[in-house]
Amino acid sequence: MQGLIDVFANLLGTGPTLSMVLAYFVCIHSLIGFITIYAMFAIWMERKVAAHIQVRLGPMETGGWHGWAQSPADALKLLFKEDLIPAGANKFLFWIAPALVFCGVFTGFIVVPFAEGIQIVDLELGVFFIVAIASVEVIGVIMAGWSSNSKYSLFGAVREAAQVVSYELPSATALLPPVLIVGSLTLGDFNTFQAEHGWLILHNPFMPIAALIFFISSLAGCKRAPFDLPEAESELVSGFHTEYSGMRFSFFGLEEFVSMFLVSAVTATLFFGGYTLPFDLLSIGAAPDVSLFDWLSGHAELGQVDILGSLTHLAGPAVFIVKVFVFIFIQMWLRWTLPRLRVDQVMVLGYKFLLPWALFTVVGTALFEGLGWGWCSHS
């Protein structure tokens, strides 16, 4: 971030405040662009994955090659659709709910580390921030369900409220073991730690359990099958977004895919080495001593720029996104294979099964750390 501010200050000669505003403006908009393109791709991928699991082909016509333009076409259609508001709805809440839902997950993105330095802000409380900000979405969902003035939407909202209390605890608890090992809540530290000591999932025998618990509860967080109770199609028609149409409806769909990315990014960063490769190959994702930014911001000459280092630095986001997509694929795979749990079964799973096991991993990891054990040695 500081690099970008310096670049603007150097190239445009703007003052520190204006440079910062410009830098944030560019960052936020590139993030929105990234999310939009990602969501379109992910929706297309979901349709293709679902289709191939279900012995179909999925979209094949739109755009020519394997229906690649299906998602942009759908987005365009939704843009042009009438924005219907039910007669008895609470208009203000009905309007603001999709925005709130989207803002929650979108804001979480500012701490996602794509590579060393390629991150909008590296908050000291990064892990905590993601867990907290992703829950804002729940308020939006409950608002949407309440304001729609539909019984099915209300059911969806209440189910979401019931679900959030049962999965948030295990999911947050399962994030504690990595935090214990690294000793920091900053997401950037996890990457540097894992570049040095290897992936955290292999750190001690409790880490795979913690990763699995986090993955299962993150499915509930994204309202994905088998935890898609708030929008359970066969029970609640469409749950909390039954009454939504057009662009507002698409925000809920967008939110689902964006939060899938977010939780997968957390899984990848905290358990699977983030942007690093397991064998510390070419130190992918690590920032070079002298980068292009240093040249652009006038701190270094062009000749001093570490070209190879810059290239491996930029390979970091690619590695990271590939890892994230592996988890996204697993989420899709599960969705099109598993039936849905019942609402009380979700709570039983969360409280009686996931939470004790998550606590077990915390205690076990603490023990290992306290005794100085660990499969990957501390240097």
Add this chain to the structure above:
Amino acid sequence: MEALEMYTTDERSDVYTEELKLNLGPQHPSTHGVLRVELKMDGEIITDSRCDIGYLHRCAEKIGENVTYLQFTPYTDRMDYLASMNNNLAWSLTVEKLMGLEVPERAQWLRMICSELNRIASHLIAFGTYGIDIGANTPFFYAFRERESIMQLLERPSGARMLYNYIQPGGVRRDVDDNWIGDVLAFCDEFEKRWAEYNTLLSNNYIFIKRTANIGILTQSMALDYGCTGPVLRGSGVRWDLRRDVPYLEPYDEVDFDVPVGEGTHGALGDCWDRYWVRMREMMESIRIIRQGCAKLPGGEVMTKKQTSMYKSPMKAAEGAHAYMRCENPRGELAFYAVSEGGTSPIRLRARAPSFCNLAVLDQLLPGTMLGDGVAIIGSLDIVLGEVDR
């Protein structure tokens, strides 16, 4: 389930939640048609339910009193539209009994093979849609793949994919082509492999068992009291199948097959899983019947001479003649009762629809369950609203 019982038995007067009336249907993804269920909800728990039917009522029986016996056959197609062959069969048997028509032997065997194929197709829909009710979308597409093969097989002699009008009073409309039997047997081999796949995907899935076992328990006495038939009755452990107990077609006596009943494998006897599993096993029994039928299929005519004349001058039944014939449909016993006063059409016609009788237990099964279970129970009864309302 434990939490549920705790909640329902706990009568704390300080906690008061308002009862919510929820209108499930007539347009709802999992009411399997235009069924409307008026639910009273206490949170997620159903406290009371009332079925509202009649949205698809087309006066089929009244129409039957105004058209000739032969003309009514296509109307029976549209009652249980997922098992048209079986409907045709029940009506044809009624008319044959009323008029004393003799059916050629080959026609009888073809009737059996076709109606068993249709039974598999119908159970496949039950299997696929049940998956969707529980939240798994993929089994539906697998089921439709095999159903497509059956529809193509049945299309060859009948010319139609869904509403066959193939079995008619006096026999079957056309003979099958020469390769048909071979293709049916090839389908049987293929289907056995697919069936194992279904079980891996859905039947033995842990979540699926958790969602269906011990849900919607229909006791034996209750099933008998409410006149349930078909897999709903057999799911409760009553071994009653007309094909075995009152063979309405001669070939059923000559083939060897079992009547699967619920055994309470994963919970109490007569729960949703038992009903589901009875259907799954019945598909394999149908395959057995079809295999034997194909092997023993005799040659000869497929239609009586008398019936061919019915096209030109409608045949009349004797005055005062009446006939009641019942058949084991995929959903239970379908029966027709026809009373003649000597005309070309019956003076009174009545159909006993299995879905209609099976649906009657719904209001008894729903209270005390959760909304998700309610959907599972409706799905496990496997109703077709075209037949409930006729």
